[in-house]
Structure formats: structure tokens, C-alpha cells
Amino acid sequence: MTTQAFSPGSQMLIVEELMLLLLDDEKGSVAGSPSLQFLLGGGLLVELALLERVGQSEKKSLLTGRKLLATGTGPLPDPLLQAAYDTIAEKPRGAQQALTKIGKGLxxxxxxxxxxxxxxxxxxxxMLGVIPHIVHPAENTSYETQLRRKIRPVLADGATPDQRTASLIALLSAGNALKTSLRDMEPPLKWSSDIRRRGKEIQEGDWGATVVSDAVKAAAAAITAATVAATTAATTSG
Incomplete structure (x- = not known):
């Protein structure tokens, strides 16, 4: 495994950063994350918000939730973003329904x-010496290390995050995956109720432009609902 400096090239997407934080570097797999599809879809939704390419309808009543709306014109710089945008542009959908479609296959x-x-x-x-499957261990950890260095002071010391870092933490918190992201922190960062509370604070806070905060909150609510539903189903079937 190499730790040479990451060659920047194009900007890494939030969805890619989420995957790096969730994957076990050695095993190359994501430990049980029932809402992974929604979590990754949320990363694309927030990225579109940062590019000012998604918004939400007005809430008409207590019984009618806000719908996601595509905004702006012109092609997007990445095929994953374009596909997510096109899905949102098809018709107004609630965040949970939209993330089901956006997150598929990610x-x-x-x-x-x-x-x-x-x-x-x-x-x-x-698997079990019989079932074939593919894993993705780390090859170059430099970018992931930089990412964790940005997250650590926000969680451990209360530092103010930038919009992208706040979005990452908020999505991980909503998906009950923040503890997983603490793995391989340098110096080590032990999971605690204070860390959990800080994650929730960021998840529910306003960080940057209103459209970004709205997207984070919509995605977080959908991810939380999916996580609760999947956990309940697993408990019931067990």
C-alpha cells in the first residue's frame, strides 16, 4: 500500500469521499451499513446543491412534504452528477424516493x-470458499488521510467545518456510520457520546448556503428513515 501524495486532477466527489471513509482499508468492504444506497445518493444530492443545481418546492401543508427540483441549465462536469440531476429533473420527488433512484448501483x-x-x-x-465476490482494499491512502485530518478537529475539538466537511459528517451521522469513519484516525479518536452529539449538531445545523443546508437536511432525514426501517426489519426477521 502506497502513501504517496494524491495527484489532484479533477475534484473528488462527496460520494467518493463517503466511500473512502466507509470502506475498510484492509478488507476492502463496507461493514454493515443498511442505508448505504441512501448515504451515497445523499452525497450526490449535496454535490448538486453545492453546484446550485437542485432546490426544493415550497411546503404546501403539514401533510405535503417538499419535493426536490432540478435547477439551472447546461451539462454537469461528471457523469454521476449528470445522472442524478436527470433523475431529479424527471419529476418532483420527495428526498427518500429520489435517493432510492439516485443511489442505485453506486x-x-x-x-x-x-x-x-x-x-x-x-x-x-x-465467500465461504465458494461464493465469488469483489473487494476493494486501499491502494493509496494519502487522500483518505487528508480527509480524516479535516474531520478530526471538527469532531474532537469543535472546529468549524467548511461546507463539504460538514456535509460529510452530517450524512455519516444520519446513516449511523460516523463511528466507522473514526477508524484509522491519526492520532486515534475514540468514539464517545460527545462525538455522537457533535455529529448530530452538525447534521441539524446550518452550514453555508441555505440551499446546501436544505439539501443536507433532506438527505439526512431520508437516510435516517431508511436506516431505522432497515434496522427494524432486520430485528423483526431475526
């Missing part, structure tokens, strides 16, 4: 992109 697509960047590698394994 668990496969995003690691493949990170392999192309030289950040992950692809390995074929057999």
Missing part, C-alpha cells in the same frame, strides 16, 4: 471509479 460504480484513480485496487475473493 455501491459498485463508486469503488470502480476509485480503482481508476489508483486509490483502491480490485481483488476477487470467495
Amino acid at each position: 455501491q459498485k460504480t463508486v469503488p470502480e471509479r476509485l480503482v481508476e484513480r489508483g486509490i483502491l485496487r480490485e481483488e476477487k475473493k470467495k
Whole structure:
């Protein structure tokens, strides 16, 4: 595994950063995350908000939630963003319904992109020695290390995050995956009720432009609902 400096090239998407924080560097897989599809879809939604390409309708009544709306014109700089934008542009949808569609297939697509960047590698394994599956261990950890260095002081010391870092923390908190993101922090950062509280504070706060905060909150609410539903279903079936 190399730790050479990451060659910038194009800006990494929030959805790619989420995947890096969730993947186990050695095992190359994401530990049980029932809302992963929604979490990754939320990353694309927030990215569109940062580009001012998504908004929300007005809430008409207590029984009618706000719908996501595509805004702006022209092509987007990344095919994943364009696909997410096109989905939102099809028709007004609530955040949870939109993230179901936007997040579909990202668990496969995003690691493949990170392999192309030289950040992950692809390995074929057999589960129980029989069932073939693919894992994506870390190949170059420099970008992930930089990412964790930005997150750590926000969670540990109460530092004020920039919009992208706040969005990452908010989405991870909503998906009950913030604890996972503390793995490999340097120096180590132990999970605690204070860290959990700080994550919730950022999840519910206003960080930057209203449209971005609105997108983060809409995505966070959808991710939380999906996580609760999946956890309840697992508990019931068990």
C-alpha cells in the first residue's frame, strides 16, 4: 500500500469521499451499513446543491412534504452528477424516493471509479470458499488521510467545518456510520457520546448556503428513515 501524495486532477466527489471513509482499508468492504444506497445518493444530492443545481418546492401543508427540483441549465462536469440531476429533473420527488433512484448501483460504480484513480485496487475473493465476490482494499491512502485530518478537529475539538466537511459528517451521522469513519484516525479518536452529539449538531445545523443546508437536511432525514426501517426489519426477521 502506497502513501504517496494524491495527484489532484479533477475534484473528488462527496460520494467518493463517503466511500473512502466507509470502506475498510484492509478488507476492502463496507461493514454493515443498511442505508448505504441512501448515504451515497445523499452525497450526490449535496454535490448538486453545492453546484446550485437542485432546490426544493415550497411546503404546501403539514401533510405535503417538499419535493426536490432540478435547477439551472447546461451539462454537469461528471457523469454521476449528470445522472442524478436527470433523475431529479424527471419529476418532483420527495428526498427518500429520489435517493432510492439516485443511489442505485453506486455501491459498485463508486469503488470502480476509485480503482481508476489508483486509490483502491480490485481483488476477487470467495465467500465461504465458494461464493465469488469483489473487494476493494486501499491502494493509496494519502487522500483518505487528508480527509480524516479535516474531520478530526471538527469532531474532537469543535472546529468549524467548511461546507463539504460538514456535509460529510452530517450524512455519516444520519446513516449511523460516523463511528466507522473514526477508524484509522491519526492520532486515534475514540468514539464517545460527545462525538455522537457533535455529529448530530452538525447534521441539524446550518452550514453555508441555505440551499446546501436544505439539501443536507433532506438527505439526512431520508437516510435516517431508511436506516431505522432497515434496522427494524432486520430485528423483526431475526
